[in-house]
Amino acid sequence: MTHILGSKRDFLDYTDEDAQEFLKITSDISEHPEFQKLKNYTHHLHTTRWQHCMNVSWYTYLWCKKLSLNYTEAARGALLHDFFLYDYHTEQPIPGKHADVHPLAAFTNAEKYFTVTDIMRDCILNHMWPTAGIRPATPEGLVVTAADKYCAGIEVGSRSYETLAPLLKQIIEMIEEGKN
Secondary structure (H helix, E strand, O other): OOEOOOOOOEOOOOOOHHHHHHHHHHHHHHOOHHHHHHHHOEEOOOEEHHHHHHHHHHHHHHHHHHOOOOHHHHHHHHHHOOOOOOOOOOOOOOOOOHHHHHHHHHHHHHHHHOOOOHHHHHHHHOOOOOOOOOOOOOHHHHHHHHHHHHHHHHHHOOOHHHHHHHHHHHHHHHHHHHHO
């Protein structure tokens, strides 16, 4: 993968400092053999779950950096937000509604293979808000939530910007209020 859906940037461009920093922050996860298994699962129609996680992580990295948040932990948490290794279209190994239970499956895998900080935990466990779960407790978690919805919109080819712009504006306002 050399690019993120919806972005004109290319990770093979060694003059792009953000792209190179992003790869440095996330490559231990994205290249891990267990995480690589996400390439075997379709997510949002024609996107692999691996690609989706990379998309969400990239936008989280950029947005958190712009907002002067902890973009390193946020990008890593975003990368792991859907790190569950089953096809939710055909199986459900954890009882309950998929939207409610997959964050726990992802968090369990994240802890099994990587060191997970409190910010990363919040990003993984609460990324389904407001459709499921509870509101993220950190501004980074809110950004992951917004990036997840934004990327899902891009991935299914919907008019994501028009649909998500009000939510993104609300989340940014909540983050700014929390800083004061």
